[in-house]
Amino acid sequence: MTTAPETTAGGCPVHPQEQFAKLTMRDRDLVRCPFPVYAEMRREAPVMWNDRLGAYIISRYEDIREVLRDPKTYSSLQASGPTSVTPLARQVEADESYSEETRAAAHRRLELAEYPVLINSDPPEHKRQRALVAAAFTPRRIKEMEPHFQAIADDLIDKMADEGVTDIVEDFALPLPMTVIAGLLGVPADMMHTFKEWTGAFTKGVGAMDLTHEDITELFKSTNAFYTYFGAEIERRRKEPQDDLIGTLLDARLDGETPLGDEELLQMLVLFLVAGNETTTNLISSMVYYLLKDPELLASLREDEDLITPFVEECLRLESPTQGLYRTATTDTSIGGVDIPEGTMVFLMYASANRDEEIFSDPDELDLENPSTQHLAFGRGEHVCLGANIARREAFIAVKTLINRLTDLELAVPDPEVEYQPSFILRGLATLPMRYRKVDSPR
Numbered sequence: 001m002t003t004a005p006e007t008t009a010g011g012c013p014v015h016p017q018e019q020f021a022k023l024t025m026r027d028r029d030l031v032r033c034p035f036p037v038y039a040e041m042r043r044e045a046p047v048m049w050n051d052r053l054g055a056y057i058i059s060r061y062e063d064i065r066e067v068l069r070d071p072k073t074y075s076s077l078q079a080s081g082p083t084s085v086t087p088l089a090r091q092v093e094a095d096e097s098y099s100e101e102t103r104a105a106a107h108r109r110l111e112l113a114e115y116p117v118l119i120n121s122d123p124p125e126h127k128r129q130r131a132l133v134a135a136a137f138t139p140r141r142i143k144e145m146e147p148h149f150q151a152i153a154d155d156l157i158d159k160m161a162d163e164g165v166t167d168i169v170e171d172f173a174l175p176l177p178m179t180v181i182a183g184l185l186g187v188p189a190d191m192m193h194t195f196k197e198w199t200g201a202f203t204k205g206v207g208a209m210d211l212t213h214e215d216i217t218e219l220f221k222s223t224n225a226f227y228t229y230f231g232a233e234i235e236r237r238r239k240e241p242q243d244d245l246i247g248t249l250l251d252a253r254l255d256g257e258t259p260l261g262d263e264e265l266l267q268m269l270v271l272f273l274v275a276g277n278e279t280t281t282n283l284i285s286s287m288v289y290y291l292l293k294d295p296e297l298l299a300s301l302r303e304d305e306d307l308i309t310p311f312v313e314e315c316l317r318l319e320s321p322t323q324g325l326y327r328t329a330t331t332d333t334s335i336g337g338v339d340i341p342e343g344t345m346v347f348l349m350y351a352s353a354n355r356d357e358e359i360f361s362d363p364d365e366l367d368l369e370n371p372s373t374q375h376l377a378f379g380r381g382e383h384v385c386l387g388a389n390i391a392r393r394e395a396f397i398a399v400k401t402l403i404n405r406l407t408d409l410e411l412a413v414p415d416p417e418v419e420y421q422p423s424f425i426l427r428g429l430a431t432l433p434m435r436y437r438k439v440d441s442p443r
């Protein structure tokens with residue numbers, strides 16, 4: 001059993017309300033290690049109102065499970081929260097200090113938001129959409145994709161110099177899932193940097209509450225470019241059918257159900273690119289970070305490949321790339337004895353649930369012998385992550401390939417200099433400089 005890096009409270013007094021407010025302001029140290037704050041919230045204030053979010057923060061596993069079991073009482077329409085793209089678009093559309101162009105782009109977003117999909121939709125629409133896309137994500141399909149994941153991982157290693165320092169985020173963890181999803185969608189992988197910029201726009205407000213006028217202007221420029229590009233791709237597939245995910249979704253039919261409309265499809269493409277990329281990048285880079293900090297762990301994975309699967313699962317639990325998401329009460333209700341009035345938002349902290357001492361013995365430890373099967377890193381219930389098995393297999397292949405093809409791995413900067421992205425929802429390293437040598441290169 002190995003201690004997960006930087007997860008203990010360190011003996012300092014923690015005031016949950018104050019500390020959580022600092023976290024939402026993206027305090028560097030708290031973003032690096034929010035877990036002691038979560039632990040204190042579970043102990044002292046498991047259902048805690050936060051003015052800044054305008055939501056109750058739910059931190060205990062059982063309370064979160066209760067909410068996830070009941071999508072009728074807890075709507076997903078605003079699952080990404082009060083500062084995600086749609087609420088920002090409402091704000092921009094009403095604010096004349098933004099240019100015509102930015103307001104038109106915000107308006108386009110609001111028109112599309114009339115067609116919520118999957119992560120943002122409720123029953124019965126959600127059930128219909130999920131059934132229509134399920135065929136594209138069967139275990140057989142994912143199995144068929146694996147050689148493709150492996151080829152991409154190998155290609156990324158091939159492109160590295162024989163030895164030196166690489167930023168594992170930029171050179172490996174980011175392009176791997178991005179190339180996978182571009183391949184699935186049948187769009188050119190060499191547009192990766194553009195896709196990254198566009199998808200970054202959709203997540204910018206998630207987990208950041210202090211965007212500037214300029215940030216918001218840039219954000220809507222990117223969302224607009226995304227819609228224009230993918231709108232044209234959908235149009236093109238209608239004229240010239242192609243055997244890719246966009247084609248599969250266009251053709252998806254179910255007895256008695258309306259096929260996906262163009263707006264729904266466009267929203268889904270946003271979701272696949274946004275939900276599927278950054279999260280998987282963050283999982284892969286956090287796994288590499290663990291390995292760099294713990295040579296014994298690295299050696300044991302090299303010795304026994306079967307340990308990689310529990311390692312993926314434990315990193316999902318401990319790091320939770322999606323730290324939490326929101327629901328909105330559709331009726332007066334209560335959680336853990338606290339009244340939640342109709343229309344109130346609740347923030348479900350999956351990352352806190354994943355270290356709840358009531359559920360996990362040694363919750364801050366990486367336990368490869370008894371990996372948890374009940375973590376909430378992919379959510380649970382009706383909205384459980386559609387791409388969970390893709391992410392798991394990508395992460396497995398990423399780690400296997402790295403540890404087999406590279407050696408002499410070391411962190412190339414002092415550990416305190418390793419930076420996290422400034423978000424309290426999307427947890428991930430901004431960069432991870434790593435020293436390495438290729439296994440087959442001369443010393």
Ligand code: HEM
Binds near residue numbers: 118391
């Ligand atoms: C480590 C990687 C990933 C993490 C941590 C993650 C996390 C999550 C979480 C927590 C949810 C639940 C949302 C909720 O409770 O409201 C979710 C939903 C979803 N994820 Fe993922 N995800 C990952 C990778 C992927 C990939 C690779 C794809 C697609 C290729 C994907 C597509 C989706 C979709 C479409 C949903 C919405 C499902 C629904 O509401 O029915 N995700 N994801």
